[in-house]
Amino acid sequence: MISSKILVIEDEKRIREMIKEYLENSDFKVIEAADGNEGLEKFDIDDYSIVLLDVMLPTVDGWTVLREIRKKSDVPVIMLTARGEEYDKLFGFELGADDYIVKPFSPKELLARIKAIIKRSRKVSDLLNESNIFIYKDLKVNFESRKVNINEINVDMTPKE
Numbered sequence: 001m002i003s004s005k006i007l008v009i010e011d012e013k014r015i016r017e018m019i020k021e022y023l024e025n026s027d028f029k030v031i032e033a034a035d036g037n038e039g040l041e042k043f044d045i046d047d048y049s050i051v052l053l054d055v056m057l058p059t060v061d062g063w064t065v066l067r068e069i070r071k072k073s074d075v076p077v078i079m080l081t082a083r084g085e086e087y088d089k090l091f092g093f094e095l096g097a098d099d100y101i102v103k104p105f106s107p108k109e110l111l112a113r114i115k116a117i118i119k120r121s122r123k124v125s126d127l128l129n130e131s132n133i134f135i136y137k138d139l140k141v142n143f144e145s146r147k148v149n150i151n152e153i154n155v156d157m158t159p160k161e
């Protein structure tokens with residue numbers, strides 16, 4: 001189950017509030033962090049479906065936060081970067097960022113990117129979960145648990161069968 005909680009690590013209060021208001025209207029729950037340290041602390045205490053991460057942050061910068069997150073999680077991360085700021089796309093992707101968006105951005109565009117990423121990560125986790133299952137019409141064979149279902153009814157079989 002993928003949570004709909006989003007962690008926003010951004011030191012500009014105005015941007016944080018804009019993101020929070022817009023995403024909460026779209027049924028996401030938004031947790032805010034105002035600097036890198038707070039972001040890492042909040043990351044550790046909960047599960048998020050996505051992290052929005054500013055590059056220029058007080059205490060611990062966005063790159064370092066991203067590195068720390070990647071040591072323990074493959075949660076999707078969207079980098080927030082200011083216009084005119086030197087943002088190295090390749091560096092970001094190398095560190096494991098999934099996407100980036102340039103400030104000022106419209107909350108509508110941000111939401112579209114969030115939805116696209118969540119959809120993508122759902123597909124991947126579905127594939128991982130279903131790869132050991134063979135389905136043909138009403139027949140469902142789970143090779144991992146060695147269970148055969150017809151019409152959702154379990155069929156008793158010997159291992160060889």
Ligand code: CA
Nearest residue numbers: 011054056057
């Ligand atoms: Ca900033």
